[in-house]
Amino acid sequence: MANSNLPRRIIKETQRLLSEPAPGISASPSEDNMRYFNVMILGPTQSPYEGGVFKLELFLPEEYPMAAPKVRFLTKIYHPNIDKLGRICLDILKDKWSPALQIRTVLLSIQALLSAPNPDDPLSENIAKHWKTNEAEAVETAKEWTRLYASGA
Amino acid sequence: MDENDLNSDDEIAIDDDCYYDFFIKGDDPMDSEDAKSREGSGQKYTILNQADIRKRQEDVIAAISTVLSVSGATATILLRHFNWSVGKVHEAWFADEDVVRKRVGLLNYEKQLSDVNAGDRATCGICFDVYPRYRIFSVGCGHPFCRECWGGYISSAINDGPGCLTLRCPDVSCSAAADRDIIDMLALSDDDKKKYSQYLLRSYVEESKQIKWCPGPDCEYAVEFDAGGGGDDSWDVSCRCSYSFCWNCLEDSHRPVDCQTVSSWLSKNTDESETKIWILARTKPCPRCQKSIEKNGGCMHMTCNPPCRYEFCWICLGDWYNHETCNRYNEAADVEADKNREDAEKHVTKYTHYFDRWAANHSSRQKAIAEMQRVQSVQIRKLIETQGKAEYELLFITDAWEQIIGCRQVLKWTYAYGYYLPENEHTKRRLFEFLQGEAETGLERLHECAELELNQFLVDYGSPLEGFKEFEVKLKGLTMVTRKYFEKLVRALENGLSEVQVSGTEEIGQNFPMASAEG
Numbered sequence: 194m195a196n197s198n199l200p201r202r203i204i205k206e207t208q209r210l211l212s213e214p215a216p217g218i219s220a221s222p223s224e225d226n227m228r229y230f231n232v233m234i235l236g237p238t239q240s241p242y243e244g245g246v247f248k249l250e251l252f253l254p255e256e257y258p259m260a261a262p263k264v265r266f267l268t269k270i271y272h273p274n275i276d277k278l279g280r281i282c283l284d285i286l287k288d289k290w291s292p293a294l295q296i297r298t299v300l301l302s303i304q305a306l307l308s309a310p311n312p313d314d315p316l317s318e319n320i321a322k323h324w325k326t327n328e329a330e331a332v333e334t335a336k337e338w339t340r341l342y343a344s345g346a
Numbered sequence: 347m348d349e350n351d352l353n354s355d356d357e358i359a360i361d362d363d364c365y366y367d368f369f370i371k372g373d374d375p376m377d378s379e380d381a382k383s384r385e386g387s388g389q390k391y392t393i394l395n396q397a398d399i400r401k402r403q404e405d406v407i408a409a410i411s412t413v414l415s416v417s418g419a420t421a422t423i424l425l426r427h428f429n430w431s432v433g434k435v436h437e438a439w440f441a442d443e444d445v446v447r448k449r450v451g452l453l454n455y456e457k458q459l460s461d462v463n464a465g466d467r468a469t470c471g472i473c474f475d476v477y478p479r480y481r482i483f484s485v486g487c488g489h490p491f492c493r494e495c496w497g498g499y500i501s502s503a504i505n506d507g508p509g510c511l512t513l514r515c516p517d518v519s520c521s522a523a524a525d526r527d528i529i530d531m532l533a534l535s536d537d538d539k540k541k542y543s544q545y546l547l548r549s550y551v552e553e554s555k556q557i558k559w560c561p562g563p564d565c566e567y568a569v570e571f572d573a574g575g576g577g578d579d580s581w582d583v584s585c586r587c588s589y590s591f592c593w594n595c596l597e598d599s600h601r602p603v604d605c606q607t608v609s610s611w612l613s614k615n616t617d618e619s620e621t622k623i624w625i626l627a628r629t630k631p632c633p634r635c636q637k638s639i640e641k642n643g644g645c646m647h648m649t650c651n652p653p654c655r656y657e658f659c660w661i662c663l664g665d666w667y668n669h670e671t672c673n674r675y676n677e678a679a680d681v682e683a684d685k686n687r688e689d690a691e692k693h694v695t696k697y698t699h700y701f702d703r704w705a706a707n708h709s710s711r712q713k714a715i716a717e718m719q720r721v722q723s724v725q726i727r728k729l730i731e732t733q734g735k736a737e738y739e740l741l742f743i744t745d746a747w748e749q750i751i752g753c754r755q756v757l758k759w760t761y762a763y764g765y766y767l768p769e770n771e772h773t774k775r776r777l778f779e780f781l782q783g784e785a786e787t788g789l790e791r792l793h794e795c796a797e798l799e800l801n802q803f804l805v806d807y808g809s810p811l812e813g814f815k816e817f818e819v820k821l822k823g824l825t826m827v828t829r830k831y832f833e834k835l836v837r838a839l840e841n842g843l844s845e846v847q848v849s850g851t852e853e854i855g856q857n858f859p860m861a862s863a864e865g
Contacts, residue, residue, distance in 0.1 A: 202473045258472055259502040285518075292472045292499055293489070293516040 199227050203253060206296050218300045220251065228253040232264075232300060236343065237308040241335035242270070245343030249279075249303070251296065261290035262299060269342040271335040273312040273321035281306070282316035391593065393586050394557065394568045396547065403550040406432055414439055419525035422546070423450050426511055430554040451514055451523035457488035470495050472516060483532060485515050487522035497534035500524070504538050508545045561596050562589025569593060581605070590755070602839035603759040611762035615701065632656055633663045700765040704758050710793075711754035717797070718747035725804060733803055733810045742818060746796045746825045753789045753832050757782070763839060774843045781838055785831040792824040 207227065210220045217235040222228075232249040236242030248267040254260050264286060266279035274282040285294060285302055315321030323331040394402070409432055410421035421435075427450045428434040438446050447454055468482045469475070472495035482490045491499070495516075503510040513524040526546065533539045551557045557570045565587040581594035582601050591598060595605040597612065629638040634656040639648065646660040657666040726740050760782050767775055799820075803811055 200473065201475055205474045256502070259498045289518075291516050291518045292495065293491075293518055298518075 202258060203227065210296060215297055215301055215304075217304060218297075220296060220300060228257075230296065234300065234304050234307070236339060237304060240308045241332045242272075242307045242339050242343070245339035247307075247343050251299075253296075258292040258294075261286050261294075262296060264299060264303065269338060271320060271331075271338040272307070273310050273315045273317055273324045274306060276317045280316065282314060390572045391583050392570045392572075393560075394570055395586075396566060399547055399551060399557070399568055403430075403547065406430060410435055417525075417527065419527040420452060423452065423523050423525055426546075426549055426553070430550055448521075451521045453486045453522055456486045457484075472499070483528075485522045485524050485528055487515050487517070487520050489515050489517040489520055489522075491516055493532060496528075496532040500529055500533050501535070501538050504529075504533070504541050504545075508549065510542060511545055511549055558593060558596065560585040560587060560589055561591055562587045565589060599755055600759040600762075601756060602836040603763045607762055607766055608759070611704075611765065614697075630660070630663065633658055633665075697765065700761045704761040707754050707758035707761070711751055711758065714747060714750045714754060714793070718744065718751065721747055725800065728804045728806075732806045733814050735814075742822050742825070743796070743800065746792060746821050749825050749829055750789065750793050750796060753785070753792075753828060756832055756836060757786060757789060760785075760835065760839065777838065777843055781831075781835045785828070785835045788824070788828040788831045792821075792828045795821055795824055 204227075207222055214220070217237065218232070220230045220232045222230050230251040230253075232251050234247045234249060236245035236247065245268075247270060250265055250267055252263045254263060264281060266275055266281065268279075269277075270279075276282075281303060283302060283306060285291075285299060310324060312321040312324035320331070323334070406425060407418050407421045410416070410425055411418050413436065414421065414424070416424075424435045424439070424446070425432070428438065444454075446452075466479045467476050468479060468490040470477060470482065470492035471489055472491050475492065477492050481493050483493060483496055484490055499516050500510070500513065503513050510529075513529070514520065515522040515524065526542065529542050530539060533542065551559055551568045556572075557568050559565075560567045560569055560583075562585055565585060567585050567587060569583050569585060571581070571583075571593050580601050581592045582590060582599045583593045584590040584599075592600055592605060592608070595608060597605070597608050600608045629640045631637065632639050632650040632654060635650060635654040637650065637654070639650065641648065641660055647666055648658050648660050650656040650658075658664060659666055659669050662669070721743060726737065726743065729735055729740055729743075730737060760778075764778060764782065767778060769775070799817055803814055803817065
């Protein structure tokens with residue numbers, strides 16, 4: 194692995210992610226770039242995403258931990274705070290980032306976002322509108338997408 | 347600028363020194379480094395440079411720090427939170443200190459560092475490295491971070507903007523404030539410290555109610571208006587950078603017109619004028635639905651857009667199916683059909699009239715400002731050579747230019763005033779137009795004299811030209827006369843042309859004998 198200058202913080206975080214993974218979350222660094230993580234999040238129970246396995250990518254920029262990691266869904270997902278490119282609207286990834294947060298806390302927050310979509314602060318206007326006007330139908334679409342794209346096959 | 351020269355003007359009773367502020371600017375030499383409140387001249391504002399601002403800021407910080415027995419850094423946090431108002435800090439603090447502390451993140455206890463390992467070592471919450479105690483810092487909340495991580499954290503906050511003034515402990519769940527002492531101690535570079543201190547200074551100006559930055563280009567001065575200033579009186583401010591503006595609305599100085607009129611006028615200029623003129627020049631309203639229609643085909647048979655679909659003749663605007671020819675002149679129909687359009691056109695014509703003159707005076711003033719700089723830097727030198735005068739003997743020329751610049755500004759805004767002056771107030775309009783006309787004629791004569799007649803004296807004939815003395819007398823005379831006209835105009839407009847209301851038309855006849863002749 195050609196990552197000689199990797200800060201100790203990243204090494205420690207990585208070790209802990211691998212040795213004590215958070216429930217329903219796995220994150221492992223890429224072999225050729227220790228700042229790039231392949232992430233999987235299981236759809237939380239009692240949510241429209243239950244039963245789905247969602248793939249994400251997470252990248253630690255040069256300034257990390259002074260700057261937030263960059264995270265994106267790779268699996269298609271029907272969610273008001275996630276757009277079709279997989280970008281996530283989450284405060285701690287933007288202005289609420291603090292260097293005392295970690296990869297683990299970020300991924301836990303994303304998992305929580307799947308349990309509690311917030312259509313009032315949307316990234317995807319259409320989905321948010323759907324959510325607000327007919328939540329039951331929107332939830333059905335989310336379940337359908339989970340079956341179609343996140344069945345883990 | 348010589349103040350005595352103004353005071354000798356005894357024919358017109360000037361009610362206070364506002365006129366002085368208005369017409370004569372740049373009277374405060376750049377060398378007065380201290381903020382000098384010019385109360386002597388009745389001025390209600392103070393120009394502040396960076397050092398003045400900082401001094402005021404440090405003064406209020408010291409005052410809070412003394413009364414509340416807190417550190418200067420704590421006082422800074424409190425003041426910033428309460429928009430730099432000493433009164434508000436006192437009020438809130440003495441009402442409920444705990445609530446205030448909680449809101450701004452001031453702890454009233456000091457917690458030991460958490461996570462201190464054996465042997466007085468602690469793990470930094472950012473880099474996860476273990477350090478000896480002396481290299482670990484917290485803002486009193488006990489969350490341990492190492493010096494380097496604090497430095498990086500502070501630096502990225504400062505580079506993100508003025509939000510760094512409310513910096514908190516890096517721990518997400520902790521709201522303890524990181525004050526300016528922490529910044530001073532732990533910032534990575536002097537550059538960071540400097541930026542932080544600049545944000546603090548800006549916060550003092552931008553969040554306090556009495557001080558505003560001069561909106562002049564590249565100007566670094568701020569202007570403090572004394573409490574109770576403005577109101578019915580003028581908000582006009584002349585900054586040391588030579589920019590003059592209205593402190594209240596931050597637009598150009600617009601005396602004698604009020605801020606509301608200026609704002610309506612400026613928004614009218616940007617929103618409406620161009621589109622409206624374009625629409626009226628090229629379109630006609632559909633006779634049925636009144637939507638504007640632009641003719642894009644050759645024949646006169648027009649069909650309005652759905653849902654209207656009305657078909658009509660472009661020439662006479664008559665219904666197409668009852669239409670045979672419209673070549674025969676029909677006065678009645680013509681009058682009827684064009685009435686609306688005429689009204690709208692009249693409106694635009696009126697607006698264009700005022701706008702053209704407003705804009706012309708604006709650009710004339712800009713040119714006069716440039717010209718005055720040329721006069722000061724080049725022409726005065728030349729005159730000293732060619733006419734053998736001393737510099738102080740030539741001050742009347744710059745006086746004249748300053749007068750021109752000030753008057754162009756007033757004249758410009760009186761055109762916005764005129765636009766909004768109701769048309770049915772005939773007497774007021776007549777008085778207004780009389781005063782404006784009088785002032786404008788005076789100004790044109792002065793401007794022409796200053797611009798053209800000066801040139802002949804710039805040529806070096808080896809000896810002074812004879813007519814210079816006459817030129818001097820003439821220019822001084824015109825300067826004075828123009829000033830009087832404008833003072834009269836300003837005063838009348840600021841009184842809402844009330845002379846008319848009180849005394850009626852006869853009075854006007856007496857005061858302004860030409861009014862009826864002109865009207």
